[in-house]
Amino acid sequence: MVPITLYLTVGAVLFGIGVVGVLICRNMIVMFMSIELMLNAANLVLIAFARALRVPDGQAFVFLVLTVAAAEAAVGLAMVITLYRNRETVNIDRFNFMKW
Amino acid sequence: MTLDTAVFFVSAIVAVFGATMMIVQRNPVASVLYLIVSLVAQAVLYIQLGTVFMAAVLVIVYAGAILVLFLFVIMLLNLRGQEDLSDNSQPLSRLTKYFVSGLLFVELWFAVKSGLIGDVGGRGVTGEFPDTFGSVEQIAVVLFTKYLYPFELTSVLILAAIVGAVVIARRERDDLPISASEVADRSIADEVKG
Numbered sequence: 001m002v003p004i005t006l007y008l009t010v011g012a013v014l015f016g017i018g019v020v021g022v023l024i025c026r027n028m029i030v031m032f033m034s035i036e037l038m039l040n041a042a043n044l045v046l047i048a049f050a051r052a053l054r055v056p057d058g059q060a061f062v063f064l065v066l067t068v069a070a071a072e073a074a075v076g077l078a079m080v081i082t083l084y085r086n087r088e089t090v091n092i093d094r095f096n097f098m099k100w
Numbered sequence: 101m102t103l104d105t106a107v108f109f110v111s112a113i114v115a116v117f118g119a120t121m122m123i124v125q126r127n128p129v130a131s132v133l134y135l136i137v138s139l140v141a142q143a144v145l146y147i148q149l150g151t152v153f154m155a156a157v158l159v160i161v162y163a164g165a166i167l168v169l170f171l172f173v174i175m176l177l178n179l180r181g182q183e184d185l186s187d188n189s190q191p192l193s194r195l196t197k198y199f200v201s202g203l204l205f206v207e208l209w210f211a212v213k214s215g216l217i218g219d220v221g222g223r224g225v226t227g228e229f230p231d232t233f234g235s236v237e238q239i240a241v242v243l244f245t246k247y248l249y250p251f252e253l254t255s256v257l258i259l260a261a262i263v264g265a266v267v268i269a270r271r272e273r274d275d276l277p278i279s280a281s282e283v284a285d286r287s288i289a290d291e292v293k294g
Contacts, residue, residue: 002108004223007145008212010112014119014138016205021123023197029128029174033135036166037119043158044142051149052223054233056242059154060251063243066161067254071261073166077173078269084177085271090128091183 007048014041028083028090032076039069107148115141127181128174136163151234 014037021034043062050058080090087094118138125131139162146155189197232238243251 002104002148004220005212006108006112007149009209010115010145012205012208012212013116014142015208016201017116017119017123019201019204020198021119023201024194025123027128027131029170029179030123030125030131033122033131033170036162037122037135037138040139040142040158040162044145047146047149047151047154049220051151051233052220056233056238057246059151059234059239060243060247062154063157063239064247064250064254066157067257070161070166071257073169074261074265075268077169078265080173081177081269089183090177090179093188 004048004052008045011041011045011048014038014044026091026093028080028092028095029077031092032073032080036069036073039065104148107144111141111144111148114138115145125181128179129171130181132167132170132174136167139163139167149234153234153236153239 018034018038018041021037022031025031025034043065046058046061046065050056083095084090115138118134118136118141121134122131122138125134139158143155143158146152146158
């Protein structure tokens, strides 16, 4: 039997890698993928708790999280395309024109 | 080491490896492929937890649809990782980035280890599970009764995402490719000027 704490640790590690990716990557698309990774880490934890508590609710949450992730990816990639069209780059440091 | 534990450790290591390779890759196409590796390993973890349907959804929706959308955009923009995107921030701010993410991880890990999650912490989550757990029926019942309103609201969210994506990615009127009649007009204007 694998204890739930191991699953939660894997979730925490994946979330940490996602945070590192968002903070250090300069490529906009890789940053988006890191956000997807963080959502997935949360999904893993939800599923692990659903299994430990023997309730189906966690799986319904995962379903909703997947929907949000899909919507976020669609809008985010549309923004990437528009920004690339205007600046010819995906380097996030170049997109500071809304900086105060 | 039982088979359970072995499967868990192998897929956990593959998931973490794929995620790490994803953020260190220069070429975005390779990043997407490593993320797919990580997601498939996570799907194995889902199956081990008994949620077979969610594992299938993860592979089909995430690896099959969302990441193909990413690949599509990368290939549309023709990104091959030739642009220099290395982190050229100050050493101090770079250190802060790693420190903050490390702190976040340690915080999560302590929350798991220190018994904040109560008596759930000691439970094993693999092995035998009730037959109905993770079945489509069980998820459907809870999704269409208890969480009916959130489920219906996601349709509004998706509609907003569709409209938003179309509006944001649309070309502005003045950078549309010019039509043939406009070309003719311009050449006439040039002749008059010349």
